Each structure stands twice: as C-alpha cells, then as structure tokens.
Amino acid sequence: MSLPLRALLWDMDGTLVDSEPVHRRSFVDAARSHGLALPEDFHDGLIGKSEDAIHAILVAEHGLDMPFAAWSESRFAAYLARIEEVQPFAIATDLWARAEAAGLDQAIVSNSPAGIVRANLTRLGLAPGSVVTVSRNDVARGKPHPDPYLLGLSRLGVPATAAAVIEDSGAGLAAAQAAGIAAYMMPWFEGEKGNWQPFGALQKHLPHA
Template sequence: MSPAEIAPLLFLPDAVVFDMDGLMLDSERAINDCMARASRELGHDLPDSLWLQMIGGGDGLCRRLLAERIGDDATVELLACTEAMYDVVADAGIDHRPGIVELLDWLVAHGIPRAVATSTRRPLAMRKLAAAGLLPYFDAVATSSDVAAPKPAPDVYLLAASKLGIDPLRCLVLEDSPTGVRAALAAGMTPVQVPDMLVPDDAARALGHRIVGSLGDAQRLLEARLAAA
C-alpha cells in the first residue's frame, strides 16, 4: 500500500482488538497441517478444501463439518489425534504473521489499549500467546471459553471491549476471516480485514469493511489517522 493509497480511518480508535489465529499467528496453516496429517494417519480421504471451510469458525463448526464426512466417532478420534499433534507445535511457539510485533510496539508506544478476541478455548489460547511471546502486549484476552456463542456472534468482541472498559463503537478490530469480520460488525466495532488463507469473496466484500494486504498496511492506516488528527 503506497502513501497515496492510504485513506485515514474515520476515527482514531480508543482500543484495538485482535483476532489470534491467522491474524497474529500463522496457526491456521499449522492446525490445517496437523489435521491433514492426522486424517491421513487414520485412513480418511478428506479434501484440502475442507480445512479452509473451518477457518474462523470455532470448534463447533469443525466438528460438524467432519461429522458430516466421516461420522461422529471418527470425528472424535481425528480431533484427538490432531490435538496431540498441535499441542507439540503450539508449545514450541507458532510463527508470527509478518508485521505483528511492529504493530503491537506502535500501539504500546502510542498508549492505545489492546485485547485479543479469539475462537480458541482459553487454556490453549493463553499457551499459544505465551509461547509466541505475545501475551505481555495485551491488556485483556477474551476466548470462546468465556462466552455463550462463538463468532460470528458478537459475544467475544463485546467481552473484549468490556474487559478493556471501552465502548465497542470506539474499538478497531483486526481480523483475517469473514466470520470474524461479521462478529466485529455485529458488536458495533470497525473491522479491518487482513486476509491470510481465505481470499475475500463477493459476499465478504459486500460487508463494506476495509480490506488490506498486510498488518503493515493496517499500521499505516492508524498512522495516517494519527497524522490527520
């Protein structure tokens, strides 16, 4: 994104709320790889497109999509095998998405509060953030364990705003998936999408939110807003 292409955000947010998987951590590729390896080890013939359908949807969606293909019992076995593989990867520290540390450092330097709102369950989310060295950057963490309904329901984003003590209308959300974007919009927040593995389709683009190519571009949007203030 060149300077000429940067239209400032309509407001300087009082807080920035981050999705985790696929936005800050390269975990979508990691979990998809574990699930594909577990599937092969257990003798299931599942298409790569199935893993993409699960991105941003939480545990319930994953279970339903798998059960439709291989049945309930096989799904339980596959997810247990996947979890064992993924635990090893997560505890070793999942790679950062490019630009995340620079953006977080910029927000800290400008005193803008930060929270995580993730579809991952709390114990695993905290382990992943800690192992990746990102947990100290955040003032609050909201997870799927803490709310009644997962994304695209707004619950986890509303909880993140509540934990920060900030009006949802004054929060900027950074998300990689359309599911998360819908959750942020339902919470009354302003989402900026940084796509990872899923290219936004026409339905996603029709939501009318800003879509950028990288976390660096998202940072430049904030810098442009600050300069215009």
C-alpha cells in the same frame, strides 16, 4: 469510530500469527489418528469457524465418533506438537508494539479454544495472563456472532465507538460488524469490498507515543 481510538481488539490465528498452515497440518494429524480420511481441501473451508462448529461437521458429514471434549483435546495435542512452526506476522506485531507504546488498550479475541490461545501467546513472547484475551471457551456463541467482541469490549472497559478490530476472516468481520466495531482487515483478506477498511488504513488513527 466516532470517538478517539482507545483500544484494539485483535483476532489471533491468521492475524497476529501465521498459524493457519499449522492448524491445517495438525488438523490432518488429529483426523488421521482417529481414522478419518478427509479431502485435501477440507480445511480450506474452516477458516474462521469455531472448534465446536468444526466438530459438528466432522460428526455429521465424515463419521467422527467421539464427543467434542475428546476431539478438542486431540486437536490441541496435535497443534501443540507443531507449535514451533507457528510464526508471528511482523506487520501485526509491529503495530501491536506501536499501539502499546501509544497507550492503547489491546485484547486478543479468538475463536480458538483457550489452550491454543495460550500456546500462541507464548509464541508471541506474551505471558498468558499479561494480555486481555477472549477464547471460544469464554462465550456461548463464537464468531460470526458478536459475543466474543462484546466480551472483549467489556473486559477492556471501552465502548465500541472507541475501538477497532483487526481480522482476517469473513466470520471475524461479521462478528465485528455485529458488535458495532470498526473492522480493519489484513492484506490477505479476500472478501468483497464492504463496510471495512484495509489494515494499513488503521495506522493513521494511532495516537502518537
């Protein structure tokens, strides 16, 4: 950041909410309902990938025979059935509240489809429409491309140099870097050291409320 911090752009799954286990379980639910038998570790390689990219893998490598729209609807129904299992990450929601009190603009920029983003917002106690969001439905290319974060900046009306991204995946980190935004990674990020900072380092940049 070269300007005073004015905005935070948050990833959702695995960053604001502990939803990856629920994605994994609901993904298995949806796959089984369509007769797919996937390896137990299949979902581990999907972290950060968009729904359309996952659908393409299922079609090409595992015999899924249904269009993306139908698969996405099935996936959303399976996820929604387990939505009560999704829990916020306290360290993230605490920082969200501090940033809000300090007057920072905030947005959620997710690779998930709009329905899952809305469901997770509700679990966070945030009314859909009360927060600036970018979902996979809003862009032609999802993460690791910069498009979602560039749209988030545009919707907030702030330059990349006055914003910070909070992420948990390699795809999200690549998207932030491609958009020219400083990236701060959650403590459980296991990527190699590079052009990013740990989540805790972000706190020193927050203005006082």
